[in-house]
Amino acid sequence: MKRPSFTLFLFMAGIVFLYIPILWLIVYSFNKSQFVPLWGGFSFRWYGVFFHNAMMMAAAKRSLEIALTAASCAVVLGTMAGYALARMGNFRTRWLFSGMITAPLVMPDVITGISLLLMFIAMSTFLGWPKNRGMTTIALAHITFCTSYVTIVVQSRLVAMDRALEEAAMDLGSTPFRVLLDITLPIISPAMLSGWLLAFTMSLDDLVISTFVAGPGSTTLPLLIYSEVKLDVKPDVNALATIVITVVTIGTVIAGFIMHRREKKRVRDEQMAFSEIENYRSPSMRNLNIMQNGEMSDGKSLSVETTV
Amino acid sequence: MFFLIPFLIVLKISLADSALARPPFTPLLTWIDAQHLSLTITIGNYQYLWQNSLYIRAYLNSLMIASISTVLCLLIGYPMAFAIARARTEWRNIMLLMVMLPFWTPFLLRVYAWTGLLDQNGLINRFLEWAHVISSPLTMLYTPFAVYLGIIYSYLPFMVLPLYATLERLDATLDDAASDLGARPRSVFFDITLPLSMPGIIAGSLLVFIPAVGEFVIPDLLGSDSNVMIGRVLYDEFFSNRDWPTASAVAIALLVALVVPIILFQYYQGKQLESS
Amino acid sequence: MDVVRNTADPDIPSDQPWLSSSETPFIEIRNVSKQFGSFVALQNVNLKIYKGELFSLLGGSGCGKTTLLRLIAGFMMPTQGSIIIDGQDMTNVPPHLRPVNMMFQSYALFPHMNVFNNIAYGLKKEGVAKAEIKERVEDALNLVQLRPYATRKPHQLSGGQRQRVALARALVKRPKALLLDEPLAALDKKLREHTQYELMNIQHKVGITFIVVTHDQEEAMTLSTRIAVMDQGQVYQVGRPTEIYEYPNCRFTADFIGTMTIFEGRVSGFSNSQMHVQSPELSNELLVKYMGAPLPVGTSVGVAIRPEKIVISPQNLHDRPNSVNAKVRDLGYFGGVTSYRMVTDSGKLISVNLTNVGRDINLKIDWDAEVHLSWSADAAILLTE
Numbered sequence: 001m002k003r004p005s006f007t008l009f010l011f012m013a014g015i016v017f018l019y020i021p022i023l024w025l026i027v028y029s030f031n032k033s034q035f036v037p038l039w040g041g042f043s044f045r046w047y048g049v050f051f052h053n054a055m056m057m058a059a060a061k062r063s064l065e066i067a068l069t070a071a072s073c074a075v076v077l078g079t080m081a082g083y084a085l086a087r088m089g090n091f092r093t094r095w096l097f098s099g100m101i102t103a104p105l106v107m108p109d110v111i112t113g114i115s116l117l118l119m120f121i122a123m124s125t126f127l128g129w130p131k132n133r134g135m136t137t138i139a140l141a142h143i144t145f146c147t148s149y150v151t152i153v154v155q156s157r158l159v160a161m162d163r164a165l166e167e168a169a170m171d172l173g174s175t176p177f178r179v180l181l182d183i184t185l186p187i188i189s190p191a192m193l194s195g196w197l198l199a200f201t202m203s204l205d206d207l208v209i210s211t212f213v214a215g216p217g218s219t220t221l222p223l224l225i226y227s228e229v230k231l232d233v234k235p236d237v238n239a240l241a242t243i244v245i246t247v248v249t250i251g252t253v254i255a256g257f258i259m260h261r262r263e264k265k266r267v268r269d270e271q272m273a274f275s276e277i278e279n280y281r282s283p284s285m286r287n288l289n290i291m292q293n294g295e296m297s298d299g300k301s302l303s304v305e306t307t308v
Numbered sequence: 309m310f311f312l313i314p315f316l317i318v319l320k321i322s323l324a325d326s327a328l329a330r331p332p333f334t335p336l337l338t339w340i341d342a343q344h345l346s347l348t349i350t351i352g353n354y355q356y357l358w359q360n361s362l363y364i365r366a367y368l369n370s371l372m373i374a375s376i377s378t379v380l381c382l383l384i385g386y387p388m389a390f391a392i393a394r395a396r397t398e399w400r401n402i403m404l405l406m407v408m409l410p411f412w413t414p415f416l417l418r419v420y421a422w423t424g425l426l427d428q429n430g431l432i433n434r435f436l437e438w439a440h441v442i443s444s445p446l447t448m449l450y451t452p453f454a455v456y457l458g459i460i461y462s463y464l465p466f467m468v469l470p471l472y473a474t475l476e477r478l479d480a481t482l483d484d485a486a487s488d489l490g491a492r493p494r495s496v497f498f499d500i501t502l503p504l505s506m507p508g509i510i511a512g513s514l515l516v517f518i519p520a521v522g523e524f525v526i527p528d529l530l531g532s533d534s535n536v537m538i539g540r541v542l543y544d545e546f547f548s549n550r551d552w553p554t555a556s557a558v559a560i561a562l563l564v565a566l567v568v569p570i571i572l573f574q575y576y577q578g579k580q581l582e583s584s
Numbered sequence: 585m586d587v588v589r590n591t592a593d594p595d596i597p598s599d600q601p602w603l604s605s606s607e608t609p610f611i612e613i614r615n616v617s618k619q620f621g622s623f624v625a626l627q628n629v630n631l632k633i634y635k636g637e638l639f640s641l642l643g644g645s646g647c648g649k650t651t652l653l654r655l656i657a658g659f660m661m662p663t664q665g666s667i668i669i670d671g672q673d674m675t676n677v678p679p680h681l682r683p684v685n686m687m688f689q690s691y692a693l694f695p696h697m698n699v700f701n702n703i704a705y706g707l708k709k710e711g712v713a714k715a716e717i718k719e720r721v722e723d724a725l726n727l728v729q730l731r732p733y734a735t736r737k738p739h740q741l742s743g744g745q746r747q748r749v750a751l752a753r754a755l756v757k758r759p760k761a762l763l764l765d766e767p768l769a770a771l772d773k774k775l776r777e778h779t780q781y782e783l784m785n786i787q788h789k790v791g792i793t794f795i796v797v798t799h800d801q802e803e804a805m806t807l808s809t810r811i812a813v814m815d816q817g818q819v820y821q822v823g824r825p826t827e828i829y830e831y832p833n834c835r836f837t838a839d840f841i842g843t844m845t846i847f848e849g850r851v852s853g854f855s856n857s858q859m860h861v862q863s864p865e866l867s868n869e870l871l872v873k874y875m876g877a878p879l880p881v882g883t884s885v886g887v888a889i890r891p892e893k894i895v896i897s898p899q900n901l902h903d904r905p906n907s908v909n910a911k912v913r914d915l916g917y918f919g920g921v922t923s924y925r926m927v928t929d930s931g932k933l934i935s936v937n938l939t940n941v942g943r944d945i946n947l948k949i950d951w952d953a954e955v956h957l958s959w960s961a962d963a964a965i966l967l968t969e
Contacts, residue, residue: 017464
């Protein structure tokens with residue numbers, strides 16, 4: 001155990017390290033200068049440039065479309081896969097199945113990218129679909145790795161969930177299908193939502209896999225940015241980054257606030273319920289309670305009292 | 309009846325990943341021809357890899373950069389995770405959020421930010437000059453230093469999260485017990501906390517090491533041409549040289565190097581899921 | 585274990601050093617208070633614990649007993665007051681430098697070390713020579729009868745075995761005092777009873793002062809030389825188990841230990857070392873044996889009576905003091921005893937225990953039976969606080 005003040009100092013140093021680039025992105029998006037590393041005064045100029053960049057706008061729209069499609073499909077597939085992994089016990093191909101689910105998570109993107117590309121080519125040779133590489137192949141590729149993320153999130157929620165809830169519903173006369181609709185899905189829905197958000201971000205963030213499976217006319221936003229920043233620093237990219245950071249931060253703060261309030265309410269409710277029990281056990285009732293809780297269930301303590 | 313749909317997904321995913329399992333270059337050449345043809349080509353590609361020092365160098369270089377970055381990530385990430393785990397309960401989520409928030413900014417943009425910071429005329433050089441630490445700008449961009457920095461920066465949250473998860477679950481009374489038995493604070497850390505956080509150290513290290521070996525964007529944006537990593541070689545073979553079989557062979561070689569860490573990771577992951 | 589006795593005072597029994605004013609306490613808690621923010625966990629606690637005692641801190645959850653134990657161990661510093669162990673002020677000494685060891689409620693065995701290394705850990709930190717460590721650990725293993733398990737990891741042991749490893753690990757350091765936090769709580773009932781006696785045996789063998797935190801009054805009664813009854817950060821009474829049970833000094837102790845029926849009333853007179861008390865809950869007068877100076881008439885007091893001290897009789901005792909007519913409302917049959925809850929005409933509930941001397945089921949007093957209850961003046965306790 002190190003001294004807490006020392007580790008706290010290291011933590012703060014780490015946080016500074018993590019936030020310096022973020023701050024740079026924001027501050028320099030207001031840089032008047034064309035040449036980004038130099039500060040040339042405050043200006044909104046690059047926001048205008050960014051919003052008037054038709055290529056950028058089209059790529060952003062494309063990326064959002066792909067992310068929405070991929071995240072939504074991944075939630076459906078990932079929930080089913082997670083359910084299968086968490087609830088179907090040890091079926092024979094389980095190790096293979098779970099291995100395949102987690103593989104894209106840890107595999108370097110270049111390998112996932114190249115193998116997906118080669119599979120698409122093989123598919124178009126044999127099945128005649130997808131004919132060309134483009135939006136469809138990017139979306140399919142994204143669905144594949146996004147499904148992995150959703151599966152992990154849903155599976156761990158299902159493993160943590162009390163099986164007795166499902167058994168109770170079954171015991172009360174629900175069919176397995178109704179149990180799934182009435183009990184399981186509502187309980188795992190927060191996990192599905194966070195899985196969706198994770199998939200959406202991952203899809204928007206992906207560059208390497210898209211590089212492999214993209215075709216002409218399907219340049220996504222990361223692909224476009226990559227080709228722009230590869231050679232030089234571009235101030236309108238700073239503007240874009242600032243917009244993204246603002247949206248993400250506001251979203252996170254709102255989500256955090258809602259979660260914090262919900263947590264506080266839960267704690268308060270529990271405290272209230274607890275104090276109700278406490279009031280019920282007022283001192284005048286204590287004898288009665290000791291009798292009911294202690295001795296009635298436990299004859300031993302009685303005999304001790306009588307012999308001591 | 310309800311088993312059907314998940315099994316269809318099994319089928320779908322096994323299809324998608326079968327390209328991983330089988331050498332992905334075979335489809336290119338053997339779908340039309342007989343099987344044995346592909347076999348000869350395969351061996352040829354690997355021989356080519358072995359004989360060419362460029363590939364060997366890039367390969368070893370990648371492993372080295374990934375290893376060093378992983379160790380540095382661990383050294384930076386451990387105190388951070390430790391600080392979060394030992395903070396008061398109401399602070400923990402906020403501190404965790406502080407670590408996670410940069411992670412939600414697109415990866416590419418965060419790497420791009422370093423190009424601006426490390427530039428000859430960038431903020432860091434300006435700051436050091438202002439502070440009279442240096443007299444003329446340092447060349448930091450397009451150096452191995454920049455690559456290490458970029459990798460550590462990008463993968464730090466992957467190290468902190470599993471470490472925090474392990475440290476947070478450690479029983480604090482074990483620390484009390486050790487100090488009660490006469491261990492100084494330093495011994496408590498090295499005798500109890502560190503060995504018990506090993507699962508988190510392993511998970512975090514693998515989570516950094518595996519993608520770092522195949523990293524492509526960071527060395528491409530921040531590194532120099534003399535310090536090539538295997539991901540870049542693969543990319544060049546595929547897109548610039550259009551030599552798909554060689555690119556595929558590179559991918560398989562990379563995968564072979566990562567098979568052990570990946571299996572290790574999945575093993576630990578499976579164990580954690582079961583224990584939780 | 586031989587403790588140096590004060591031979592100058594022949595009236596003090598040798599096993600009750602606390603009665604002597606010249607005996608120095610081994611562990612002394614002086615005016616200790618502990619606050620967490622605005623929450624007061626301990627309020628001006630004073631305790632003197634003597635060498636060789638098996639001292640229990642007894643109370644419900646949140647009464648401050650564990651906080652007190654952790655203060656003695658050194659995991660926390662008191663907000664106020666001081667802690668003296670064997671004549672040395674230990675108030676601000678960190679835990680690893682204190683001559684006391686703790687047995688944790690969860691046992692806190694190091695999961696990555698086997699039994700031998702768990703027990704040896706404290707000696708290694710002390711810098712004891714390897715050969716001596718081996719010898720002392722083996723002695724400790726023999727003491728708790730775990731010799732064959734030395735190479736096992738904690739998760740390969742049963743609950744009772746883990747408890748014994750934890751005990752051996754703390755004892756092997758030969759501490760001046762052993763602190764035990766709910767030592768038996770994690771064991772099942774059968775094992776608990778057995779371990780209770782084993783713990784007493786071991787304490788007797790090693791002669792180390794034990795301080796036990798427990799919420800289980802039965803456990804405290806069986807184990808302890810003395811008990812401190814605690815609630816809301818305060819010590820209400822310190823005494824031998826019999827004293828605590830038969831002579832509670834306040835309403836809290838009377839109510840907390842065992843079962844007690846308490847009649848609220850006012851003093852109406854004094855004669856023959858007996859206080860006379862009138863209670864609106866009882867038509868007859870109450871008589872309580874009282875050795876102190878008589879209380880003024882009108883003082884509000886409580887008269888407490890244990891269930892086993894009440895006699896159930898068939899004949900009517902209308903006008904006698906310390907008697908009442910009642911009806912059986914509830915009964916619980918435990919084999920050796922039957923526990924009744926009686927209700928009087930005024931609606932007062934009275935707990936009564938009856939030892940089942942005979943075997944004839946037909947003689948048992950059943951639901952709704954009308955009975956007459958009485959007790960003697962020296963069976964009742966006068967509570968002024």
